[in-house]
Amino acid sequence: MSEDREDTKIQGSVILDSNILQYLNNSDIAPSLLIYLNEVITTGYDLTISDITYFDLLPGIPRSKEKQLSETLDAFRKFPVTQSVCTASGQLCTIYRSEKSEFDHIEVPDKIIAATAVLTNSLILTVNSNDYPRPFFNEVHKKLIYYKRKDKENMLCIYLLRPDVEHIMFRFNNRS
Amino acid sequence: MNYMKIPQPQKPEQKSIRLGTQTYVVGKDLLPSDGLSSKDLMRELKRAGKKKLFPVLNWNV
Numbered sequence: 001m002s003e004d005r006e007d008t009k010i011q012g013s014v015i016l017d018s019n020i021l022q023y024l025n026n027s028d029i030a031p032s033l034l035i036y037l038n039e040v041i042t043t044g045y046d047l048t049i050s051d052i053t054y055f056d057l058l059p060g061i062p063r064s065k066e067k068q069l070s071e072t073l074d075a076f077r078k079f080p081v082t083q084s085v086c087t088a089s090g091q092l093c094t095i096y097r098s099e100k101s102e103f104d105h106i107e108v109p110d111k112i113i114a115a116t117a118v119l120t121n122s123l124i125l126t127v128n129s130n131d132y133p134r135p136f137f138n139e140v141h142k143k144l145i146y147y148k149r150k151d152k153e154n155m156l157c158i159y160l161l162r163p164d165v166e167h168i169m170f171r172f173n174n175r176s
Numbered sequence: 177m178n179y180m181k182i183p184q185p186q187k188p189e190q191k192s193i194r195l196g197t198q199t200y201v202v203g204k205d206l207l208p209s210d211g212l213s214s215k216d217l218m219r220e221l222k223r224a225g226k227k228k229l230f231p232v233l234n235w236n237v
Contacts, residue, residue, distance in 0.1 A: 012185030013208065022232055024225030034222060041214045043182045048208050061231050069231075072224040077211035084198075084205050091195045119206045121188035141182045160182065165190050172195045 012045040014160070015079065015117055017126035018056035018109065021049075028147040029156055036143050036158065040125070048077045048122070050085075052112040079116045088115035095136065095171045106131050118163045129159040136168050137161040 024030050041047060054073055061069055079085075089111045096103040096111075110131040117124050123140065124132055141160040146153065188202045200206075212220060224230065 021221075021224075022230045024221055025228045025230050025232065027225075030222075030225045034218065034225075037221070038218060040182060041218070044185045045182075046208070047214070047217060048211075057231055059231075065227075065229055068224070068227065069229045072220055072229055075212040075217055075220045077208035079206060079208050082206060084200055087198055088195060088200065091198070116206065118193065119200050119202065120208075121202050165188075165193055169190075169193060169195060 013048045013077075013079075013120060013122040014040055014045045015048050015050060015113055015122050015124050016053075016076075017113060017124060017128070017131070018053050019127045020125050020158070021053070021057065023127065023156070028149055028154075029145055032145045032147070033158070036145075040160075045123070046077055048079060049073065050079045050109075050113050050116050051081045052109045053078075056109045079120060079122075081112055081116075084119060085112060085115050088119055091115075091172055092118070092136070092168070094175065095168065096133070098171075098175055099133075103133055106133075114163070117161075118165055118168060121165075124161045124163075126159055126161065127156060129161060132159075132161050132163075135164060136171075137163050 020033070023033055037047060054070075057069060057073070058066070089108070092111055092115055096106065113124060114132055114137070116122065117137075124137065126132060129137075129139065138161065139159055140162045143158040143160075145156040145158065147156065148154070191202055193200045193202060211217065
């Protein structure tokens with residue numbers, strides 16, 4: 001791998017949360033979401049997922065769709081779930097627990113994605129910013145998608161989040 | 177904050193991250209696998225969405 005290519009990956013990856021992929025199923029939302037994903041790419045980012053997304057999306061999938069879903073996920077650049085990622089996820093849990101009980105709802109796959117973003121200088125794209133809480137993750141962009149459903153106006157908010165690595169280090173290294 | 181534009185990618189502020197006894201080198205310890213080009217990936221996502229390949233889990237979308 002050339003140094004230039006490594007540098008590109010370091011600078012510009014966006015990790016898609018599983019919920020972003022799920023919204024592509026919705027024909028009211030998918031066209032606007034695809035336009036936004038294209039905008040993210042043209043700004044200079046790679047769209048990536050974590051290997052943990054397989055764990056998130058495969059349960060309950062009918063046999064007829066399992067191969068197709070795996071092939072679609074295979075198409076992404078994927079960050080592996082390594083020992084470093086698991087260790088950093090555990091360390092994030094430590095900070096969350098010392099912070100607020102409202103962080104208890106955050107699922108393991110979201111913590112894996114969060115730690116992966118921290119270790120790779122990546123942004124996270126999600127519809128649920130509560131899974132990547134402030135002050136550890138900060139919004140750098142927000143996209144509102146308006147759509148109609150059953151003659152009612154609805155809105156979906158998509159968040160692009162950046163980990164505050166300095167703050168995470170400070171909180172972890174100065175914990176009691 | 178400017179919500180009008182997606183910010184440009186930037187180099188990591190920290191070249192290494194120290195959490196307790198662990199030190200992680202940003203962009204060296206963890207790299208993504210290879211995948212499709214952006215154009216092909218978008219085509220694949222469009223196709224997958226149309227076929228409703230992504231399971232809906234805990235919320236109604």
